[in-house]
Amino acid sequence: MGTILVPHHLDERLSDVDFPVAAGRVVTAEPGGGGFWQRVAGLHAALADAVAAEQGPPAVVTGDCSLALGVVAGLQRRGVDPAVVWFDAHGDLHTPESSTSGYPGGMPLRMLMGEGDPTVAGRTGLRPVPAERVVLVDGRDLDPAEVDFLGRSAVRHVPVAAVPDVDGPIYLHIDLDVVDAAALPGLRFPVTPGPDADAVRQAALRLLATGRVAALTIACTWHAGEGTADLARPTVEALLAAL
Incomplete structure:
Protein backbone atom coordinates (compact mmCIF):
# COMPACT_ATOMS: atom_id res chain seq x y z
CA MET A 1 0.00 0.00 0.00
CA GLY A 2 1.40 3.36 -1.05
CA THR A 3 0.11 6.63 0.41
CA ILE A 4 -0.19 9.49 -2.07
CA LEU A 5 -0.83 13.00 -0.75
CA VAL A 6 -2.45 15.49 -3.10
CA PRO A 7 -2.48 18.70 -1.02
CA HIS A 8 -5.02 20.62 -3.04
CA HIS A 9 -8.50 21.98 -2.61
CA LEU A 10 -9.68 22.35 -6.19
CA ASP A 11 -6.96 24.55 -7.78
CA GLU A 12 -5.60 25.84 -4.46
CA ARG A 13 -2.35 24.36 -3.13
CA GLY A 34 -8.65 28.41 -19.18
CA GLY A 35 -11.73 27.40 -17.22
CA PHE A 36 -11.61 25.49 -13.95
CA TRP A 37 -11.46 21.95 -15.36
CA GLN A 38 -8.81 23.01 -17.88
CA ARG A 39 -6.75 24.47 -15.01
CA VAL A 40 -6.81 21.27 -12.96
CA ALA A 41 -6.65 18.67 -15.73
CA GLY A 42 -2.87 18.42 -15.40
CA LEU A 43 -3.17 17.63 -11.68
CA HIS A 44 -5.68 14.86 -12.40
CA ALA A 45 -3.39 13.47 -15.09
CA ALA A 46 -0.42 13.46 -12.70
CA LEU A 47 -2.49 11.66 -10.07
CA ALA A 48 -3.71 9.11 -12.62
CA ALA A 59 -4.38 5.36 -0.51
CA VAL A 60 -4.88 8.89 -1.80
CA VAL A 61 -5.30 11.67 0.76
CA THR A 62 -6.45 15.02 -0.56
CA GLY A 63 -8.34 18.20 0.23
CA ASP A 64 -11.45 17.73 -1.89
CA CYS A 65 -13.46 15.07 -3.68
CA SER A 66 -12.78 16.04 -7.27
CA LEU A 67 -9.45 14.20 -7.32
CA ALA A 68 -11.45 10.95 -7.43
CA LEU A 69 -11.47 11.42 -11.21
CA GLY A 70 -7.70 10.99 -11.39
CA VAL A 71 -7.77 8.00 -9.02
CA VAL A 72 -10.35 6.05 -11.02
CA ALA A 73 -8.62 6.92 -14.30
CA GLY A 74 -5.39 5.51 -12.86
CA LEU A 75 -7.10 2.30 -11.77
CA GLN A 76 -8.64 1.87 -15.20
CA ARG A 77 -5.21 2.19 -16.78
CA ARG A 78 -4.20 -0.81 -14.66
CA GLY A 79 -7.11 -2.80 -16.08
CA VAL A 80 -9.27 -2.33 -12.95
CA ASP A 81 -12.87 -1.22 -13.52
CA PRO A 82 -14.11 -0.65 -9.98
CA ALA A 83 -17.46 -0.15 -8.37
CA VAL A 84 -17.56 3.17 -6.52
CA VAL A 85 -18.60 3.34 -2.86
CA TRP A 86 -18.80 7.03 -1.99
CA PHE A 87 -19.07 8.10 1.66
CA ASP A 88 -20.09 11.76 1.77
CA ALA A 89 -22.55 14.01 3.57
CA HIS A 90 -23.24 15.55 0.16
CA GLY A 91 -24.27 14.01 -3.14
CA ASP A 92 -21.57 15.47 -5.41
CA LEU A 93 -24.07 14.67 -8.16
CA HIS A 94 -24.40 18.01 -9.93
CA THR A 95 -23.61 18.95 -13.49
CA PRO A 96 -22.73 22.52 -14.50
CA GLU A 97 -26.34 22.88 -15.65
CA SER A 98 -27.95 21.65 -12.41
CA SER A 99 -25.66 23.41 -9.93
CA THR A 100 -26.88 26.75 -8.60
CA SER A 101 -23.50 27.53 -7.01
CA GLY A 102 -21.22 26.27 -9.77
CA TYR A 103 -18.96 24.70 -7.12
CA PRO A 104 -16.84 22.05 -8.89
CA GLY A 105 -16.52 19.95 -5.73
CA GLY A 106 -20.23 19.21 -5.99
CA MET A 107 -19.83 17.43 -9.33
CA PRO A 108 -17.25 14.60 -9.25
CA LEU A 109 -19.51 11.61 -8.54
CA ARG A 110 -21.72 12.55 -11.48
CA MET A 111 -18.60 13.04 -13.61
CA LEU A 112 -17.39 9.54 -12.74
CA MET A 113 -20.59 8.32 -14.38
CA GLY A 114 -19.73 10.15 -17.59
CA GLU A 115 -21.79 13.31 -17.21
CA GLY A 116 -20.79 16.93 -16.79
CA ASP A 117 -17.61 18.57 -18.07
CA PRO A 118 -15.58 16.11 -20.21
CA THR A 119 -12.20 17.87 -19.92
CA VAL A 120 -10.59 15.68 -17.25
CA ALA A 121 -11.92 12.48 -18.82
CA GLY A 122 -10.44 13.52 -22.14
CA ARG A 123 -7.07 14.30 -20.55
CA THR A 124 -6.84 11.16 -18.39
CA GLY A 125 -8.75 8.56 -20.43
CA LEU A 126 -11.35 8.16 -17.66
CA ARG A 127 -14.20 5.87 -18.70
CA PRO A 128 -17.71 6.17 -17.21
CA VAL A 129 -18.60 3.99 -14.24
CA PRO A 130 -22.11 2.51 -14.73
CA ALA A 131 -24.64 3.96 -12.29
CA GLU A 132 -25.59 0.50 -11.06
CA ARG A 133 -21.98 0.14 -9.87
CA VAL A 134 -22.19 3.28 -7.68
CA VAL A 135 -23.23 3.47 -4.01
CA LEU A 136 -23.71 6.83 -2.26
CA VAL A 137 -23.31 6.35 1.49
CA ASP A 138 -25.06 8.77 3.87
CA GLY A 139 -25.52 11.60 1.40
CA ARG A 140 -27.92 13.63 3.56
CA ASP A 141 -27.45 17.23 2.38
CA LEU A 142 -28.85 16.98 -1.13
CA ASP A 143 -30.08 19.69 -3.46
CA ARG A 152 -34.37 8.17 -11.67
CA SER A 153 -30.92 6.58 -11.63
CA ALA A 154 -29.59 3.16 -10.67
CA VAL A 155 -27.27 4.64 -8.02
CA ARG A 156 -27.88 3.05 -4.62
CA HIS A 157 -28.29 5.58 -1.78
CA VAL A 158 -27.86 4.05 1.67
CA PRO A 159 -27.05 5.03 5.28
CA VAL A 160 -23.71 4.17 6.86
CA ALA A 161 -25.28 1.28 8.76
CA ALA A 162 -26.52 -0.39 5.56
CA VAL A 163 -23.59 -0.32 3.14
CA PRO A 164 -24.29 -3.21 0.74
CA ASP A 165 -21.90 -5.79 -0.60
CA VAL A 166 -20.71 -4.99 -4.10
CA ASP A 167 -19.15 -7.33 -6.61
CA GLY A 168 -15.65 -7.08 -7.96
CA PRO A 169 -13.01 -4.46 -7.24
CA ILE A 170 -14.03 -1.42 -5.21
CA TYR A 171 -12.95 2.20 -5.23
CA LEU A 172 -13.66 3.39 -1.68
CA HIS A 173 -14.00 7.15 -1.38
CA ILE A 174 -14.47 8.73 2.06
CA ASP A 175 -15.10 12.44 2.42
CA LEU A 176 -14.61 12.92 6.14
CA ASP A 177 -17.46 15.42 6.24
CA VAL A 178 -19.65 12.31 6.28
CA VAL A 179 -18.92 12.35 10.02
CA ASP A 180 -21.27 14.47 12.16
CA ALA A 181 -19.90 18.00 12.00
CA ALA A 182 -20.13 18.31 15.78
CA ALA A 183 -17.26 15.81 16.02
CA LEU A 184 -15.08 17.48 13.36
CA PRO A 185 -15.12 21.26 13.72
CA GLY A 186 -13.52 23.17 10.88
CA LEU A 187 -15.19 21.34 7.99
CA ARG A 188 -15.72 23.45 4.88
CA PHE A 189 -19.28 22.19 4.44
CA PRO A 190 -20.46 20.88 7.83
CA VAL A 191 -23.61 18.79 8.11
CA THR A 192 -25.22 17.72 11.35
CA PRO A 193 -26.65 15.42 12.58
CA GLY A 194 -24.78 12.50 11.12
CA PRO A 195 -22.94 9.30 12.03
CA ASP A 196 -20.05 9.40 14.46
CA ALA A 197 -16.50 8.59 13.42
CA ASP A 198 -16.66 5.06 14.80
CA ALA A 199 -19.73 4.18 12.70
CA VAL A 200 -18.01 5.46 9.56
CA ARG A 201 -14.79 3.66 10.44
CA GLN A 202 -16.53 0.33 11.07
CA ALA A 203 -18.53 0.50 7.83
CA ALA A 204 -15.38 1.27 5.85
CA LEU A 205 -13.41 -1.46 7.60
CA ARG A 206 -16.03 -4.02 6.58
CA LEU A 207 -15.41 -3.12 2.95
CA LEU A 208 -11.64 -3.12 3.41
CA ALA A 209 -11.87 -6.58 4.99
CA THR A 210 -13.16 -7.99 1.68
CA GLY A 211 -9.67 -7.57 0.22
CA ARG A 212 -11.25 -6.11 -2.92
CA VAL A 213 -10.64 -2.40 -2.31
CA ALA A 214 -8.43 -1.40 -5.25
CA ALA A 215 -7.92 2.17 -4.04
CA LEU A 216 -8.94 4.30 -1.08
CA THR A 217 -9.36 8.06 -1.12
CA ILE A 218 -9.69 10.06 2.08
CA ALA A 219 -10.86 13.61 1.43
CA CYS A 220 -9.84 15.93 4.25
CA THR A 221 -12.36 18.65 3.47
CA TRP A 222 -11.62 21.11 6.23
CA HIS A 223 -10.22 24.59 6.63
CA ALA A 224 -6.52 24.79 7.36
CA GLY A 225 -5.16 25.62 10.76
CA GLU A 226 -8.16 24.62 12.90
CA GLY A 227 -6.79 21.38 14.34
CA THR A 228 -9.25 19.13 12.50
CA ALA A 229 -6.44 16.91 11.22
CA ASP A 230 -5.56 15.87 14.77
CA LEU A 231 -9.17 14.93 15.52
CA ALA A 232 -9.44 12.88 12.33
CA ARG A 233 -6.05 11.17 12.70
CA PRO A 234 -7.25 8.02 14.58
CA THR A 235 -9.87 7.30 11.92
CA VAL A 236 -7.47 7.93 9.05
CA GLU A 237 -4.74 5.77 10.58
CA ALA A 238 -7.17 2.89 11.16
CA LEU A 239 -8.31 2.98 7.53
CA LEU A 240 -4.81 3.18 6.11
CA ALA A 241 -3.68 0.29 8.29
CA ALA A 242 -6.51 -1.89 6.95
CA LEU A 243 -5.84 -1.27 3.25
Whole structure:
Protein backbone atom coordinates (compact mmCIF):
# COMPACT_ATOMS: atom_id res chain seq x y z
CA MET A 1 0.00 0.00 0.00
CA GLY A 2 1.40 3.36 -1.05
CA THR A 3 0.11 6.63 0.41
CA ILE A 4 -0.19 9.49 -2.07
CA LEU A 5 -0.83 13.00 -0.75
CA VAL A 6 -2.45 15.49 -3.10
CA PRO A 7 -2.48 18.70 -1.02
CA HIS A 8 -5.02 20.62 -3.04
CA HIS A 9 -8.50 21.98 -2.61
CA LEU A 10 -9.68 22.35 -6.19
CA ASP A 11 -6.96 24.55 -7.78
CA GLU A 12 -5.60 25.84 -4.46
CA ARG A 13 -2.35 24.36 -3.13
CA LEU A 14 -2.64 23.57 0.59
CA SER A 15 -0.01 23.07 3.26
CA ASP A 16 1.10 19.47 3.74
CA VAL A 17 0.90 19.86 7.52
CA ASP A 18 -2.90 20.10 7.46
CA PHE A 19 -3.21 16.41 6.50
CA PRO A 20 -3.05 13.58 9.07
CA VAL A 21 -0.63 11.37 7.10
CA ALA A 22 3.02 10.82 6.39
CA ALA A 23 2.85 10.34 2.64
CA GLY A 24 5.22 8.25 0.62
CA ARG A 25 4.61 10.46 -2.37
CA VAL A 26 3.25 13.96 -2.93
CA VAL A 27 1.49 14.78 -6.21
CA THR A 28 1.00 18.42 -7.13
CA ALA A 29 0.85 20.53 -10.29
CA GLU A 30 0.63 24.18 -11.18
CA PRO A 31 -2.81 25.19 -12.52
CA GLY A 32 -3.09 25.56 -16.26
CA GLY A 33 -5.02 28.21 -18.17
CA GLY A 34 -8.65 28.41 -19.18
CA GLY A 35 -11.73 27.40 -17.22
CA PHE A 36 -11.61 25.49 -13.95
CA TRP A 37 -11.46 21.95 -15.36
CA GLN A 38 -8.81 23.01 -17.88
CA ARG A 39 -6.75 24.47 -15.01
CA VAL A 40 -6.81 21.27 -12.96
CA ALA A 41 -6.65 18.67 -15.73
CA GLY A 42 -2.87 18.42 -15.40
CA LEU A 43 -3.17 17.63 -11.68
CA HIS A 44 -5.68 14.86 -12.40
CA ALA A 45 -3.39 13.47 -15.09
CA ALA A 46 -0.42 13.46 -12.70
CA LEU A 47 -2.49 11.66 -10.07
CA ALA A 48 -3.71 9.11 -12.62
CA ASP A 49 -0.06 8.44 -13.53
CA ALA A 50 0.84 7.94 -9.87
CA VAL A 51 -2.06 5.56 -9.20
CA ALA A 52 -1.34 3.58 -12.36
CA ALA A 53 2.28 3.15 -11.28
CA GLU A 54 1.42 1.68 -7.85
CA GLN A 55 1.94 -2.06 -7.44
CA GLY A 56 -0.77 -2.45 -4.80
CA PRO A 57 -3.90 -0.57 -3.74
CA PRO A 58 -3.01 3.10 -3.21
CA ALA A 59 -4.38 5.36 -0.51
CA VAL A 60 -4.88 8.89 -1.80
CA VAL A 61 -5.30 11.67 0.76
CA THR A 62 -6.45 15.02 -0.56
CA GLY A 63 -8.34 18.20 0.23
CA ASP A 64 -11.45 17.73 -1.89
CA CYS A 65 -13.46 15.07 -3.68
CA SER A 66 -12.78 16.04 -7.27
CA LEU A 67 -9.45 14.20 -7.32
CA ALA A 68 -11.45 10.95 -7.43
CA LEU A 69 -11.47 11.42 -11.21
CA GLY A 70 -7.70 10.99 -11.39
CA VAL A 71 -7.77 8.00 -9.02
CA VAL A 72 -10.35 6.05 -11.02
CA ALA A 73 -8.62 6.92 -14.30
CA GLY A 74 -5.39 5.51 -12.86
CA LEU A 75 -7.10 2.30 -11.77
CA GLN A 76 -8.64 1.87 -15.20
CA ARG A 77 -5.21 2.19 -16.78
CA ARG A 78 -4.20 -0.81 -14.66
CA GLY A 79 -7.11 -2.80 -16.08
CA VAL A 80 -9.27 -2.33 -12.95
CA ASP A 81 -12.87 -1.22 -13.52
CA PRO A 82 -14.11 -0.65 -9.98
CA ALA A 83 -17.46 -0.15 -8.37
CA VAL A 84 -17.56 3.17 -6.52
CA VAL A 85 -18.60 3.34 -2.86
CA TRP A 86 -18.80 7.03 -1.99
CA PHE A 87 -19.07 8.10 1.66
CA ASP A 88 -20.09 11.76 1.77
CA ALA A 89 -22.55 14.01 3.57
CA HIS A 90 -23.24 15.55 0.16
CA GLY A 91 -24.27 14.01 -3.14
CA ASP A 92 -21.57 15.47 -5.41
CA LEU A 93 -24.07 14.67 -8.16
CA HIS A 94 -24.40 18.01 -9.93
CA THR A 95 -23.61 18.95 -13.49
CA PRO A 96 -22.73 22.52 -14.50
CA GLU A 97 -26.34 22.88 -15.65
CA SER A 98 -27.95 21.65 -12.41
CA SER A 99 -25.66 23.41 -9.93
CA THR A 100 -26.88 26.75 -8.60
CA SER A 101 -23.50 27.53 -7.01
CA GLY A 102 -21.22 26.27 -9.77
CA TYR A 103 -18.96 24.70 -7.12
CA PRO A 104 -16.84 22.05 -8.89
CA GLY A 105 -16.52 19.95 -5.73
CA GLY A 106 -20.23 19.21 -5.99
CA MET A 107 -19.83 17.43 -9.33
CA PRO A 108 -17.25 14.60 -9.25
CA LEU A 109 -19.51 11.61 -8.54
CA ARG A 110 -21.72 12.55 -11.48
CA MET A 111 -18.60 13.04 -13.61
CA LEU A 112 -17.39 9.54 -12.74
CA MET A 113 -20.59 8.32 -14.38
CA GLY A 114 -19.73 10.15 -17.59
CA GLU A 115 -21.79 13.31 -17.21
CA GLY A 116 -20.79 16.93 -16.79
CA ASP A 117 -17.61 18.57 -18.07
CA PRO A 118 -15.58 16.11 -20.21
CA THR A 119 -12.20 17.87 -19.92
CA VAL A 120 -10.59 15.68 -17.25
CA ALA A 121 -11.92 12.48 -18.82
CA GLY A 122 -10.44 13.52 -22.14
CA ARG A 123 -7.07 14.30 -20.55
CA THR A 124 -6.84 11.16 -18.39
CA GLY A 125 -8.75 8.56 -20.43
CA LEU A 126 -11.35 8.16 -17.66
CA ARG A 127 -14.20 5.87 -18.70
CA PRO A 128 -17.71 6.17 -17.21
CA VAL A 129 -18.60 3.99 -14.24
CA PRO A 130 -22.11 2.51 -14.73
CA ALA A 131 -24.64 3.96 -12.29
CA GLU A 132 -25.59 0.50 -11.06
CA ARG A 133 -21.98 0.14 -9.87
CA VAL A 134 -22.19 3.28 -7.68
CA VAL A 135 -23.23 3.47 -4.01
CA LEU A 136 -23.71 6.83 -2.26
CA VAL A 137 -23.31 6.35 1.49
CA ASP A 138 -25.06 8.77 3.87
CA GLY A 139 -25.52 11.60 1.40
CA ARG A 140 -27.92 13.63 3.56
CA ASP A 141 -27.45 17.23 2.38
CA LEU A 142 -28.85 16.98 -1.13
CA ASP A 143 -30.08 19.69 -3.46
CA PRO A 144 -33.40 19.15 -5.29
CA ALA A 145 -31.61 18.37 -8.56
CA GLU A 146 -29.58 15.65 -6.82
CA VAL A 147 -32.71 14.16 -5.25
CA ASP A 148 -34.30 14.11 -8.70
CA PHE A 149 -31.26 12.41 -10.21
CA LEU A 150 -31.18 9.73 -7.51
CA GLY A 151 -34.88 9.09 -8.02
CA ARG A 152 -34.37 8.17 -11.67
CA SER A 153 -30.92 6.58 -11.63
CA ALA A 154 -29.59 3.16 -10.67
CA VAL A 155 -27.27 4.64 -8.02
CA ARG A 156 -27.88 3.05 -4.62
CA HIS A 157 -28.29 5.58 -1.78
CA VAL A 158 -27.86 4.05 1.67
CA PRO A 159 -27.05 5.03 5.28
CA VAL A 160 -23.71 4.17 6.86
CA ALA A 161 -25.28 1.28 8.76
CA ALA A 162 -26.52 -0.39 5.56
CA VAL A 163 -23.59 -0.32 3.14
CA PRO A 164 -24.29 -3.21 0.74
CA ASP A 165 -21.90 -5.79 -0.60
CA VAL A 166 -20.71 -4.99 -4.10
CA ASP A 167 -19.15 -7.33 -6.61
CA GLY A 168 -15.65 -7.08 -7.96
CA PRO A 169 -13.01 -4.46 -7.24
CA ILE A 170 -14.03 -1.42 -5.21
CA TYR A 171 -12.95 2.20 -5.23
CA LEU A 172 -13.66 3.39 -1.68
CA HIS A 173 -14.00 7.15 -1.38
CA ILE A 174 -14.47 8.73 2.06
CA ASP A 175 -15.10 12.44 2.42
CA LEU A 176 -14.61 12.92 6.14
CA ASP A 177 -17.46 15.42 6.24
CA VAL A 178 -19.65 12.31 6.28
CA VAL A 179 -18.92 12.35 10.02
CA ASP A 180 -21.27 14.47 12.16
CA ALA A 181 -19.90 18.00 12.00
CA ALA A 182 -20.13 18.31 15.78
CA ALA A 183 -17.26 15.81 16.02
CA LEU A 184 -15.08 17.48 13.36
CA PRO A 185 -15.12 21.26 13.72
CA GLY A 186 -13.52 23.17 10.88
CA LEU A 187 -15.19 21.34 7.99
CA ARG A 188 -15.72 23.45 4.88
CA PHE A 189 -19.28 22.19 4.44
CA PRO A 190 -20.46 20.88 7.83
CA VAL A 191 -23.61 18.79 8.11
CA THR A 192 -25.22 17.72 11.35
CA PRO A 193 -26.65 15.42 12.58
CA GLY A 194 -24.78 12.50 11.12
CA PRO A 195 -22.94 9.30 12.03
CA ASP A 196 -20.05 9.40 14.46
CA ALA A 197 -16.50 8.59 13.42
CA ASP A 198 -16.66 5.06 14.80
CA ALA A 199 -19.73 4.18 12.70
CA VAL A 200 -18.01 5.46 9.56
CA ARG A 201 -14.79 3.66 10.44
CA GLN A 202 -16.53 0.33 11.07
CA ALA A 203 -18.53 0.50 7.83
CA ALA A 204 -15.38 1.27 5.85
CA LEU A 205 -13.41 -1.46 7.60
CA ARG A 206 -16.03 -4.02 6.58
CA LEU A 207 -15.41 -3.12 2.95
CA LEU A 208 -11.64 -3.12 3.41
CA ALA A 209 -11.87 -6.58 4.99
CA THR A 210 -13.16 -7.99 1.68
CA GLY A 211 -9.67 -7.57 0.22
CA ARG A 212 -11.25 -6.11 -2.92
CA VAL A 213 -10.64 -2.40 -2.31
CA ALA A 214 -8.43 -1.40 -5.25
CA ALA A 215 -7.92 2.17 -4.04
CA LEU A 216 -8.94 4.30 -1.08
CA THR A 217 -9.36 8.06 -1.12
CA ILE A 218 -9.69 10.06 2.08
CA ALA A 219 -10.86 13.61 1.43
CA CYS A 220 -9.84 15.93 4.25
CA THR A 221 -12.36 18.65 3.47
CA TRP A 222 -11.62 21.11 6.23
CA HIS A 223 -10.22 24.59 6.63
CA ALA A 224 -6.52 24.79 7.36
CA GLY A 225 -5.16 25.62 10.76
CA GLU A 226 -8.16 24.62 12.90
CA GLY A 227 -6.79 21.38 14.34
CA THR A 228 -9.25 19.13 12.50
CA ALA A 229 -6.44 16.91 11.22
CA ASP A 230 -5.56 15.87 14.77
CA LEU A 231 -9.17 14.93 15.52
CA ALA A 232 -9.44 12.88 12.33
CA ARG A 233 -6.05 11.17 12.70
CA PRO A 234 -7.25 8.02 14.58
CA THR A 235 -9.87 7.30 11.92
CA VAL A 236 -7.47 7.93 9.05
CA GLU A 237 -4.74 5.77 10.58
CA ALA A 238 -7.17 2.89 11.16
CA LEU A 239 -8.31 2.98 7.53
CA LEU A 240 -4.81 3.18 6.11
CA ALA A 241 -3.68 0.29 8.29
CA ALA A 242 -6.51 -1.89 6.95
CA LEU A 243 -5.84 -1.27 3.25
